[in-house]
Structure formats: structure tokens, C-alpha cells
Amino acid sequence: MAEPHHLAQWYPTAAYLYILGLDALALAWEYLRRHPEYRLDWLRRHRRSDAAHRWGLRLLEDPALDARDAQPAWLPGSDAVVQLYPDADPPVDAEPFAFWRIPGHKQLLHDGKGLALIARSPGRCLRFALAPGLEDGMAVAHAYRSRGATHTPDTPAPMARPRPPPVALLELHTLQALDATLTGASLREVAEGLFGADAVAADWHADGELRARVRRLVRRGTALMRGGYRRLAQIDVPGKGRFAVDAKRP
16 A cells, blocks of 8 residues: 655655754754745745845745755854854954864855854764954854853864754654654554554553653644744744743653
8 A cells, every 4th residue: 555645745854864963953954954934934034124134034044955954044042153253353363264274064154144164074064154354274263152141162062063862852752753743644543653553552551651642742842833943043932032832851
């Protein structure tokens, strides 16, 4: 029997394995790009040049691109972005800015406000905002935003570390469940895709734990798509203040 069309897009869990290596900003993009209204704004982008700010972005990014290829230009506020400035009064042993010594595959882009640098390597993603006038070989000062202030970081990118495996697996299951419901799959079909037909046959009851777990995943994914992604990206929720939207974990 042919596989139902709505199962074909989300059913293979292997297609979601890249989620396990994403940091918080990349995960925020994965939830945002699934929002039906965001996708509509992308299609209308030539008529609505101001639409990006509604979503916490400086510029709209193509929702067809997953986090491995997309370069969303988030509005300022995330601790994951390290600010780099020329050091006007450096100590004698100051480290110079050395573009080619930054580890990983490097991408430079203009986010509508300034120059941004993203460096990816296995299990790690570094994000930098480069101040005007910063050149290779200059003494550099670096800082990151936190609660409206600017501080010197303890690590190059506080939120760019590999996510703990249980948390990463939760995100994988949440995104897979979200995709399934967006294509019209039932809760039982979601459970079979995530946990297998045998598990569903053995433990699918109206008040069973498996059904409750799938329901929580669907609720969590919907909440993150509809505004909770802002918590991951550490940007304000319009009209509600910083971190107002939160999606509880199952």
C-alpha cells in the first residue's frame, strides 16, 4: 500500500538528525520558519518591506532553508552573539583579530545593520557582530549582551556549545511532531513515526502515558513556533517584555 502523502515529508526520523547539533539561535530559526504566517510574509516580501521586525528579524530569510544553510539576521539581544570592537587602548599582550585563525567554516554576511561572522565546526557554532573599522591584525575587544548591559564573556560564545543529548533529542521529537501536525497527521500517526508502531500497539490508550507525551510534544512545538522561539533567540516578545513566551518541556 502506498504511504499517505502527509506522512512522506516528516516520517523519516533520519531527516531530522541535524537538529541534534544545533545551538539555540539555530533552533529558534527552525521553529520560526515553520510558521504559516511567516511563510506568507516571505512570499509577500516585495510588498511588505517592514515585515521582518514582526518576527524579531532585521531581514526576512527564506523559510525553505533549514538551519544548516539559512542565515537569519536576528534583532540584537542574544547572548550567543559576541560583539567585536577595535580596542582603542590595548594591553601590550593583546590578542589581535585574526580572521583565519577562527576555527570552523566561516561565513560573512551583512544583516541589514552591520557585518556578521558565523563560524561552524562539528558540535560548535560561533557568532560574531563585527564593529565598523575592525580589520585583521587589530587589537580586539569583545563583549556580549546580557539583561541590557554589555559584559566581557567567560567563553567565546556562551550559548554556542553542543546541547546536552536529552535536550537535543527533545527538540528533534518536537520538530518532527510539529511537522506531522502541520501536514494533518493524527496523534496516533505522530506516535508511530516517533516511537514505532510496536510501541503504539502496546501502549496507546486514551489516558496512556504515550498519548500524553505526544500531545505535550505537539503543544510544545506549536507554542515555540507561535512565539516561543523568541525565548531561544533571546529577543523581546512584542508588547509582553523579555522572555514572556515560554514553552514548557514535557
